[in-house]
Amino acid sequence: MERKSNHFSGQLGFVLAAAGSAVGVGNLWRFPYLAAKDGGGLFLIIYFILVLTFGFTLLTSDIAIGRRTQKSAIGAYAEMKPKWKFLGILTFLVPVLIMTYYAVIGGWITKYAVVYLTGQAKAAAADDYFTSFITSSTSPVIFALIFMGVTAFIVYNGVQDGIEKVSKWMMPVLLVLVVIISIYSLTLKHTDSSGQVHTGIQGFLYYLTPNLEGLTVQRFLQILLDAMSQLFFSLSVSMGIMITYGSYVKPDVNLNKAVNQIEIFDTGVAFLAGAMIIPAVFVFSGTEGMGAGPSLMFVSLPKVFAAMGKAGIFVGILFFVTAIFATLSSCISVLESIVANCMEIFHTGRKKTVSVLSAVYLAASAIIALGYSIFYVEVELPNGSTGQLLDIMDYISNSVMMPFIALLSTILIGWVMTPDYVIDEMERNGSRFRRKKLYRIMIRYVAPVMMFILFLQSTGVLS
Structure with missing residues (x-):
């Protein structure tokens, strides 16, 4: 077996880098939005159960495959079963597509951070500010290129001197910032025009309390699928990233502890993101503000920060700096x-x-950034939504390819290679794989069915 010349220095470096991959912008806006939309505490309970079962299964598989083969996606699947090399190619294509637009989103967040740092917070709260920005033919391109350049510079410097070194300081800072904003959100208080007082504690309880009103079997299944899709994208599974990172892990690292730590870090940040956003939105916008959806970060939150007065400028700076680190x-x-x-x-x-x-x-980033102006198109997607260039790339990679890849990988590991292929790697050097029985059941029976349903739902077949 060919050893890689690049590797993480140890367990801490690997966990922080892998957790950094898992903690993306989706944790900061999509998780709170879904929690508010899908019954608060009910969504949280379902999500946490899925983390310990479904998410654990896919994350364990990817990391173990990477370390066992010492290769990235294409080489890993080819070594496992040459006839399944096509699955490695499909997996490789997911980040290829995602990379076309991820720096664009990073550029949007960077723009807002600059706006708050330069004292233009009031302008950012205007109704048409975000639309005016993304439809510009220059500003979004410049910020996308800056973000892409910084990303490339870090990767250029290698695994230890680039990715690990940055992750070791960036992830603890991100966690501290999220905790600070969460605590501040709980202290908020606002009196609306009718004289009713809204507090951050009330918003936090709204976030935690399971809302069973109007719950039907169909509604429950939709919440389950929302939680699955969030978990699926949040943990960076089935896109080759964790296979690549796993290939950089030294043989003496305990993968069982590493997987647990990544799960805890990712889920903790997602939970805290809800704790910092939902109470703040509740205080100044009530339950109506919870329906902001994808526009939450760039439209609704600037309005919330503006309503906080002078403190909102500081909180806005902290929030968008946090979002930059996550992205x-x-x-x-x-x-x-x-x-x-x-x-x-x-x-x-x-x-x-x-x-x-x-x-x-x-x-590619420049072209996608201009997808709302010079290269504007409007395409109706199979799931019923319409989208521009960025949305098309996101739909193909996230809604079509990733669930399909996860489905095929569970079949490959569960039935072609058998679960022992992964279990043996998890028990390397005498490590104890405590959730071995659960892994066997999930990878062979539960995960394939869940991924098949998610694939049908995300592609619009089930609606």
Whole structure:
């Protein structure tokens, strides 16, 4: 077996880098939005159960495959079963597509951070500010290129000197910022025009309390699917990232502890994101503000920060800096996955590979950033929504390819290779795999069915 020259220095470096990949922008806006939409505490309970079962299964599989094969997605699946190399190619294509637009979103967040840092918070709260920004033919491109450039620079410096070094300081800072904003949100108080007082504690209880009103079997299944899709994307599984990161893990690292730590870190940040956003929105916008959906971060939250007065400027700075860290850590992992596969395919060095891919994705980021202006298109997607270039790339990668890849990978591991292929790696060096029985059941029977249903639902077949 060919050993990789790049590797994480130890368990801490790996966990922080992997957790950084898992903790993306989706944790900061999509998780709170879904929790508010899907019954608060009810969504939380379902989500936490899925973390310990469904998420654990896919995360364990990806990391164990990576370390056992010492290869990234294409090489890993080819080594497992040559006839299944196509699954590695499909997995490789997911980050290839995601990378076209992730830096664009990172650029949007960076723009808002700059706006708050330069004292323009009031302007950001205007109704048409976000629309005016993304439809500009210059500003979104500039910020996307800056974000892409920073990402490429970190990956260029390698696993230990780039990814691990940045993750070791960025992830603890991100966690501290999320905790600070969460605590502050609980202290908020606002009296509306009717004289009714709304507090952060009330918003937090709204977040935690299971809302069973109007719950039907169909509604419950929708909440289950929402939680599954959030978990699926949040943990960075079935896109080759965790396989690549797993291939950088040294043999003496206890993968069982590492998987547990990644789960805890990712879920903890997601929970705290809800604790910092939902109470704040509840205080100043009531339950009506919970329906903001995808526009929550760029439209609703700036209005909430504006309503906080002078304190809102400081909170806005903290929030968007936090969002930059979350997005950057994920963007790094997406690019690294592509770089690692290309290095294996073309037998090129890291610096040359990163340089070529940087040029490609700087151009791609610029095109996607202009998808709301010069290259504007409007396409109706199979799930009933309409989208522009960014939405199309996101739909193909997240809603179609990732559930399909996860479905095929559970079949490969559960029935072709058998679960022992992963279990043996988890028990390497005498490590105890406490959830071994659960893993067997999930990978063979439960996960394939769940992924098949999610694939049908996300592609619009089930609506």
